[in-house]
Amino acid sequence: MSNFFEAVFFDMDGLLVDSEPEWLLSEIEVTKPFGYSWEEVDQIACLGGPLSKVGQYMFDKCGQQKSAQYFTQTLIETQVARMRGNTPTMPGAVELVRELQSHGIKTALVSASPRNIVDAVLDNLGHDLFPFSISSDDVVNTKPDPEAYLKAATKSGSEITNCLVFEDSLTGMNAAIASGAYLIGVPHLVSIAESPRVRVIRSLEQLSFSKLTELKQDFSTGI
Numbered sequence: 001m002s003n004f005f006e007a008v009f010f011d012m013d014g015l016l017v018d019s020e021p022e023w024l025l026s027e028i029e030v031t032k033p034f035g036y037s038w039e040e041v042d043q044i045a046c047l048g049g050p051l052s053k054v055g056q057y058m059f060d061k062c063g064q065q066k067s068a069q070y071f072t073q074t075l076i077e078t079q080v081a082r083m084r085g086n087t088p089t090m091p092g093a094v095e096l097v098r099e100l101q102s103h104g105i106k107t108a109l110v111s112a113s114p115r116n117i118v119d120a121v122l123d124n125l126g127h128d129l130f131p132f133s134i135s136s137d138d139v140v141n142t143k144p145d146p147e148a149y150l151k152a153a154t155k156s157g158s159e160i161t162n163c164l165v166f167e168d169s170l171t172g173m174n175a176a177i178a179s180g181a182y183l184i185g186v187p188h189l190v191s192i193a194e195s196p197r198v199r200v201i202r203s204l205e206q207l208s209f210s211k212l213t214e215l216k217q218d219f220s221t222g223i
Contacts, residue, residue: 004216005182006158008100009149010093010130012111013048014168014188015204017121018088019079020047026078027058030071034062044189048169049112050142051076079113080120087124090186092205097129099209106156109133112143112171131156144171146179153179164212166204173198182219199223 013019020043027046028038042061046054055072062071100107108130111118115135122129134152136142153160165176168188176183183198184207194200197219201207206223214221 004103004105004213005164006162007106007108007153007156008164008212009108009110009152009166009181010097011165011167011169011172012109012118012121013113014090015166015172015186016090016093016097016109017083017125018090019083019121020188022082022086022088023079026075026082027054029078030075031058031062034065036062040189047189048143048171050136050171051112051114076114076117080116083117083120084123087121089125091203092207094125094129096204096207100212103209105209106158107131108152108156110148110152110165112136112148112175143175144178146175149176149179149181153181182215184215196220 010016013023024043027043031038046057051072054075056068058071058075059066059068097107109118111133113135115137118133118135122133132155134148139147139151141147149165150160153163161180163181165181165183166186167173167176167183168186170190170192173183173185173192177198185192185198185200186202186204187200192198192200199219201223211223
């Protein structure tokens with residue numbers, strides 16, 4: 001379909017799923033026993049991962065008790081349990097995925113979270129929501145490296161420069177830009193400049209199949 005993007009790829013945390021409040025609770029829970037008071041500034045510093053970076057950050061902030069790997073693994077296990085119990089979606093996200101699919105558009109979930117967190121989310125939302133998903137376990141280099149998006153394009157049989165990505169974190173947005181895809185950012189606690197292949201919106205509720213059709217023809221059109 002030359003008048004539309006070949007495929008549309010959705011980030012998970014903070015974009016499809018309103019998981020950032022859940023991550024904040026998990027981060028507080030993991031660091032509290034070590035006498036560290038985790039605050040929003042810490043969450044912003046770690047937004048978008050990779051989780052190994054978050055584990056290292058916690059290790060340093062918690063007086064280098066335990067190990068960076070301990071903090072990474074404990075955070076993952078804590079978040080898996082939390083997401084299995086509660087998977088709130090972002091406004092308009094699932095509706096947009098389903099509308100695109102109803103028009104025959106290829107979609108995928110592309111996350112920097114590990115497979116067990118992605119599966120915990122899909123256990124609640126339904127594994128049929130996307131034809132396939134890519135987690136940090138499925139790539140050698142996770143976001144901000146573009147590998148995950150390049151892999152998604154290959155797996156969907158699409159040309160990445162004709163694909164559209166939705167992201168909310170700087171890490172993810174940089175991965176999308178580096179891949180060569182079109183990017184619509186829905187920034188959370190961060191900001192990014194628009195460019196010929198980058199647009200910024202407040203909510204996925206602003207978009208629809210028809211609006212994205214307009215954007216494919218002219219990516220600078222009003223949203």
